[in-house]
Amino acid sequence: MEFKLKNSLKIFFELIKIRITSFVALTTAFGYIALDGKFDLTMLYAVAGILFLAFGSASLNHFQERKFDSLMERTKNRPLPSHQISEKAVLLLSVILIFAGSIILGYLVNSLALGLALLNLFWYNVVYTLLKRKTAFAIIPGSLVGAIPPAVGWVAAGGYILDPQIIIISFFFFIWQIPHFWLLLLVFDDDYRKAGFPTLTTLFEKYQLSRITFMWILATAVTGLLIPLYGLVTEFWINLCLLFCSVWLTWLAFRLLTEREGNNVFRFTFRYINFFVLAVVFLISIDKLAH
DSSP states (O other): OHHHHHHHHHHHHHHTTHHHHHHHHHHHHHHHHHHHOOOSHHHHHHHHHHHHHHHHHHHHHHHHTHHHHTTOTTTTTSTTTTTSSOHHHHHHHHHHHHHHHHHHHHHHTOHHHHHHHHHHHHIIIIIIHHHTTTOTTTHHHHTHHHHHHHHHHHHHTTOOTTOHHHHHHHHHHHHHHHHHHHHHHHHTHHHHHHTTOOOGGGTSOHHHHHHHHHHHHHHHHHHHHHGGGGTOOOOHHHHHHHHHHHHHHHHHHTHHHHOOSSSHHHHHHHHHHHHHHHHHHHHHHHHHHHO
């Protein structure tokens, strides 16, 4: 019984892509806190709602990608390709999770938060998922998926959707998503080619991709420095920390320009850019909560 429960939980956490969806919840909470530093029950409702929707979206994506996953070394052991769970069960799980998240956001938060969250689901499961089978540049429009969750948190807290402050926050996450996914695709380039996905390496040489990715990372660092200019940071030491983090990321990313062989540099840079985003979220949240 204990083994079955452990195995079922393992399958469930794989289906909901817990590491990715947890970050969606984090950026939603960040958007909520960024408005005026509130930490209350409505924020918990907003985070729970978008988390359930993200779980449902991730499960649905497993169903959508099942045939492609079976062709890739990295994904062939996922629950559907390895026949650990039925397609009907995954679809049912997706519907339940999406319905639960919609109810939470619609009834306990507000309709605008629900609308944005459903837009995010549509953009990921329909627009991005279909586009990435057609073009290697699908990640650019697909990066909207990273920009919407903080906006959900912002409007859940009562913020105006066109406020320049949330626009710069969402823009920051939009820019970050591009090198974030780009680096991941570069690491698993061979796998994606096996599955028939269009890849960047068919269009550019590796050294060219390294230079292009470096520029996107530089853009991420610069956008992070723009956030305080919109009145989101009050403490001087927070500004200094943000400056340090931006310089640190840029310095580490220089390896993309000097090391042209192997995937290790892509793996390390992928890790660094994610640490940078977490640092920005943490620092600005600390500033907001302290005031």
